[in-house]
Amino acid sequence: MGLCSSKKLEEQVSDPPQKLRGVPGHNRESRAHRHIQGNFAGQEAMSTPRVHLHIQPHQVIMDNGIAQVTLSKPDGIVIGIRYDGVDNLLEIHNQESNRGYWDLVWNAPGSKGIFDVIKGTCFNVIVENEEQVELSFVRTWDFSLEGKYVPLNIDKRFVMLRGSSGFYSYAIYNHLAEWPPFEIGETRITFKLRKDKFHYMAIADDRQRKMPLPDDRLPGRCQALAYPEAVLLVNPVDPELRGEVDDKYQYSCNNKDIQVHGWISSDPAVGFWQITPSDEFRSGGPLKQSLTSHVGPTTLAIFLSAHYAGKDLVPKFGPGEPWKKVFGPVFIYLNSASARGDPRLLWEDAKIQMMNEVERWPYNFPASEDFPKSHQRGNVKGRLLVQDRYVSNDCISAKRAYVGLAPPGDAGSWQRECKGYQFWTQADNDGYFSINNVRTGDYSLFAWVPGFIGDYRHGDIITISSGLDRDMGDLVYEPPRDGATLWEIGIPDRSAAEFYVPDPDASYINRLYVHHPDRFRQYGLWSRYGELYPEKDLVYTIGVSDHTKDWFFAQVPRRKQDGGHEGTTWQIKFNLSHIDRSKSYKLRIALASATLAELQVRVNDPKARRPLFTSGLIGRDNSIARHGIQGLYWLFNVNVPGTLLNEGENTIFLTQPRCDSPFQGLMYDYLRLEGPQPYPSGLK
Numbered sequence: 029m030g031l032c033s034s035k036k037l038e039e040q041v042s043d044p045p046q047k048l049r050g051v052p053g054h055n056r057e058s059r060a061h062r063h064i065q066g067n068f069a070g071q072e073a074m075s076t077p078r079v080h081l082h083i084q085p086h087q088v089i090m091d092n093g094i095a096q097v098t099l100s101k102p103d104g105i106v107i108g109i110r111y112d113g114v115d116n117l118l119e120i121h122n123q124e125s126n127r128g129y130w131d132l133v134w135n136a137p138g139s140k141g142i143f144d145v146i147k148g149t150c151f152n153v154i155v156e157n158e159e160q161v162e163l164s165f166v167r168t169w170d171f172s173l174e175g176k177y178v179p180l181n182i183d184k185r186f187v188m189l190r191g192s193s194g195f196y197s198y199a200i201y202n203h204l205a206e207w208p209p210f211e212i213g214e215t216r217i218t219f220k221l222r223k224d225k226f227h228y229m230a231i232a233d234d235r236q237r238k239m240p241l242p243d244d245r246l247p248g249r250c251q252a253l254a255y256p257e258a259v260l261l262v263n264p265v266d267p268e269l270r271g272e273v274d275d276k277y278q279y280s281c282n283n284k285d286i287q288v289h290g291w292i293s294s295d296p297a298v299g300f301w302q303i304t305p306s307d308e309f310r311s312g313g314p315l316k317q318s319l320t321s322h323v324g325p326t327t328l329a330i331f332l333s334a335h336y337a338g339k340d341l342v343p344k345f346g347p348g349e350p351w352k353k354v355f356g357p358v359f360i361y362l363n364s365a366s367a368r369g370d371p372r373l374l375w376e377d378a379k380i381q382m383m384n385e386v387e388r389w390p391y392n393f394p395a396s397e398d399f400p401k402s403h404q405r406g407n408v409k410g411r412l413l414v415q416d417r418y419v420s421n422d423c424i425s426a427k428r429a430y431v432g433l434a435p436p437g438d439a440g441s442w443q444r445e446c447k448g449y450q451f452w453t454q455a456d457n458d459g460y461f462s463i464n465n466v467r468t469g470d471y472s473l474f475a476w477v478p479g480f481i482g483d484y485r486h487g488d489i490i491t492i493s494s495g496l497d498r499d500m501g502d503l504v505y506e507p508p509r510d511g512a513t514l515w516e517i518g519i520p521d522r523s524a525a526e527f528y529v530p531d532p533d534a535s536y537i538n539r540l541y542v543h544h545p546d547r548f549r550q551y552g553l554w555s556r557y558g559e560l561y562p563e564k565d566l567v568y569t570i571g572v573s574d575h576t577k578d579w580f581f582a583q584v585p586r587r588k589q590d591g592g593h594e595g596t597t598w599q600i601k602f603n604l605s606h607i608d609r610s611k612s613y614k615l616r617i618a619l620a621s622a623t624l625a626e627l628q629v630r631v632n633d634p635k636a637r638r639p640l641f642t643s644g645l646i647g648r649d650n651s652i653a654r655h656g657i658q659g660l661y662w663l664f665n666v667n668v669p670g671t672l673l674n675e676g677e678n679t680i681f682l683t684q685p686r687c688d689s690p691f692q693g694l695m696y697d698y699l700r701l702e703g704p705q706p707y708p709s710g711l712k
Contacts, residue, residue, distance in 0.1 A: 076191040078158035088151070090161050090188040090195065095362055097188060097195050102151035104165025104184045105129050106219070112298050112364040119220045130199060132215035132332075134178040137344070141213055146182055146199075154185070154395045162187045162395050169207065179207040185357075187393060193363060194301075196391075198356030200398050205350040213342050217329040217358065221300055226291035226325040230375045231279055237540045240274050240323050241265050250274075253536070254690070255653060258551055260536060273536050273551040276322035277654040280335070283307050284314035284452070288361075288382035291325045292374050297365035299374035302327045302358060305385040308467070309355045311446035312341050314430055315522060317656055331355040332446060336621075336659045338648025340444045351447060354398050359385055390465050400467055406492040408433065409462040410500030412455055412475055412484070418512050423504060425459035426477045433463055433471040433490060440483035442474045443660055466492045473500070480507040481520045481618050481698060482663055508665060510614040511702040515570040515602055517579060523658045524548075524620045524695040527581040530556040548581060549655040554690050557596075558586040570602035582621075582652050583684045584693035595685035597634065602678055602701070609670040611704035615641075615680065617666065621659035621695040622647025628683040631672040641666040645686065653691040661697065670704070 077093030087107065090097045098108035106128025109117040118127040130146040148165030155162040165184045169177060180201050187196040197217060203210075223242055230236035240261055244250060250259035258275040281289075290301035302321075310316065311332055318330040334341045345351055361381050363374050392401050412426035432452035434442035442450060448469075455461040473486040484505040490498070519526045525548065532550035541549050557580055565586075568578055585593035615629065625647055628639035641664065649659025680701075686692045 079161045079188055079190050081153065081156050081161045081163075083153075088163060090163070090186070092188055092190055092192065094191070094193050095188075095195065097186070099163065099165070099186060100124060102149055102165060103147040104151070104163075104186070105145075105147065106186075109360075109362070111362045112296060114225070114293075114296065114298060117221055117225075117293075117298070117300055117362075119222050122220055126220060128217075128219045130182075130184055130197075130215070130217050132178060133213040135211050135213070136175065137209055137211065142178075144178060146184065148182075148184060155187075159190045160187065160393060162393075174208060178212065179203060179210055183396075185394070185396065187357065189393065194359055194361040196357040196359050196394075198354060198358070198394060198396075198399065200354050200396060201352065203345055203349070203351040205348050209344075209346045209349070211342050211344045212332060214333045215331050215355065216333070217302075217356075219300070219302070219327045219360070221291055221325040221327065222293075223325060225293035225295065225298070226300065228292040228294065228371065229279075229290070229321050229325065230292065230372075230378075231281060231289035231320045232285070234544065235279070235540065235546070236372075236375065238266075238269075239325065240269050240272070242324055244269065245274065245323065253551065271535070271537070273538050274323055275538075275551060275655070276319060277335075277656075278538055278541070278549045278551070279320050279322055280317045280654065280656065281320050282314060283310050283312065283316045283318060286318060286320055286330075287386070288378050289320045290327050290361075290378065291321065292371050294371050297367065297371040297374065299361075299363045299365075299371075299378055300327065301361040301363070301378040301381070302329050303361050303378070303382045303385050304329060304358050305382070305389040308449045308451055309353065310450070311343075312337060312444070313432065313434070313442050313450060314452045315658060316341070316443070317651075317659075329356070329358045334648075336649050336651050336654060336656050337444075338650070338660075340648070340660065341446045343446045345447075352398065353447070353449075354396070357391060357394060357399075400494075402465055404494045405465045405467060406494065406496030406498070407462065407464045408466065408473070408490065408492070408496075408498045408500060409460070411502050412459045412461060412477070413502055413504045414477055414480055415504050415506045416480065416509055418509055425457065426455055426475065426505060427457050427459065427479075429455040429459060429461070429475050429477040431455055431461040431463065431473070431475040433466055433473055433492070436470055436472045436489055437485075439474070439485035440476075440661070441472075468492050468494055473503075475503075475505060476522070477505060477507070478521045479519070480505070481616055481700075482507045508616065508663070509702065511705040514604070514613075514701045514703050516698065516700040517568065517570075517575050517600070518696060518698040520618060520698040522618075522620055522661050522697055524581045524697065525657045527575055527579045527696070528577055529553065529581045530560065532556070546657075548657045551655070553655075554582065554584045554652050554693070555587065557582070557584050561586065561596075565596045566598045568598065568600050570600065579696070581657070582693050582695050583625075583682070584652060585684075585687035585690060587690065593687040593690060595683060595687045597681050597683040600680040600682070600699070602680075603676055604673060604678060605675065607670055607673050607675050608704055609673075611670050613668040613670060613673065613704060614702040615666040615668050616698070616700040616702065617664045617682075618697040618699070619662040619664070619694055620697040621649045621651040621656065622662060622693075623649050623652055623659070624686060624689070624692045625684050625694050626686050627664065627694060628681075628685065629666055630681040630683070631668055632674060632679055634679075634681045639683070640668065640672070647694075650691060651695065652693050658695065658697075668701075 082089040096110035244264040317336040413423040435448040475484040629641040
């Protein structure tokens, strides 16, 4: 059934699917409607009403007796979600096209980005039976649309299952080889909820709070800060929020941690949750940061973005380059509590539901052949060891290593990969790992190990076929190492979190992050460097200084009295009792982030015309402004001739000269000076 007179999509199936297992509403151990009242109450799935589909001239309604979802036809915009007596959980004062939608930002090469709410032109019913409804809203592209729309065929799918407290959405993007080149900077699903009901946001156990209203960001109620996303609340509707900063980037998360987030209404007690059970369709790997939920109230499912990475994470498709990718499915989960219950229990229930969804991945209900089921995928396992002769004579376990399969490339290429699929896991304490349910195709096996610098890549291309179970055996990573450690600063974990993060200016705080492990998410911390070091820059003395207190988390410009900025030069002072002038020493500098910055290294001569090393202009992470503690990882290995070193006191000068903006700068992950091989213990 549909609006298109053209041939039906090949995924369009009308036969009832096999009995669904491991899906909410199709497992007798799962409860249909999550209603919290000390314990869960609900009917068994098999006694719940069947899924009904109502097709009207300009809209279509999916209804399973628990939730009712209304979509515009043929646009495929979610215009209404009825649940637990609330006629619509979405913002009823917004235009229908501004409630629940897929969108993207794209551009032709060399052109400015175009924001596009994706509206279908062709509606089809893919599955309709008692257990499941799956709908398709397709927008097709041809050359008559060149310059107007992104050159993609986009098939948005929405799925409702019997007994399921919510609905699923996924999409297939397809670019044909003969179509013109383009770039896609972002794509996501956005839901805008009712501002009169949803005031409490939760994205983690320790990151949840009552949020400002969108009205609080209007003129007269707020003061603009350094960039449009950040405002100071000066006259909020709720006086308790006066003096706080609101900025959506304060609620970003690493990909690996974005599994469930959303909002709670207290009257009635209803939860709206976005659950992402897999990272396979996200780009940039487990530490790539993305937005989650923020003032609106808004909830996002981010699939592609350049946030905390820059243009390196923007897929660029050239002439003759075909591409197809499935984003999702993600689950929109709804739950409710009794009037007497604690609404925050809805968060605990949402976490349980998230774990259920993760266990059921990959789902077996999507009708599209482009989404492979479990039996069509493969598995890889093995053990990763580390061989560093300056740590141990024997191989040691790669404890809690991040191990992943991503499209073939050089070591570390996965963090800039943004076109294909990635599959990541974390090894156990003994280095054993298992990567399950991998799509068929060719991959490289990558890894990095907390506590060690650098990236591992297995030498062979790993070809995954349906039903494959491959045991890689023992793999050995040899991290970069030329000689013994003379000194080190920090912890090699791809983050600057272990360094000194100052308290914010008391006039610009977010109370959520006071005495919080993520204190780096406070606004304006970049300006605190100039207040702590008003005239002279940071000096760190090996054996005396403490990196948790004496190494500022970001090397940023210093603000001058005239309002401009100047570059900064940090010093590392250390003593050596013996120098081999005939050999080179090695300075390892791992960066956690860089934003339009440059790293220059000089040794014992701060005025040397030419630095011993320069990175050149690097990075577009913008992690400093966006309250991140890491972005893209960089590792520089600098040869230091023994002739530049002194027996006794030495100083390494680290200069970041770029200073057009207060947000230009570097975040260090780890620094280490190695002696030549062999080298006696010579550190005083």
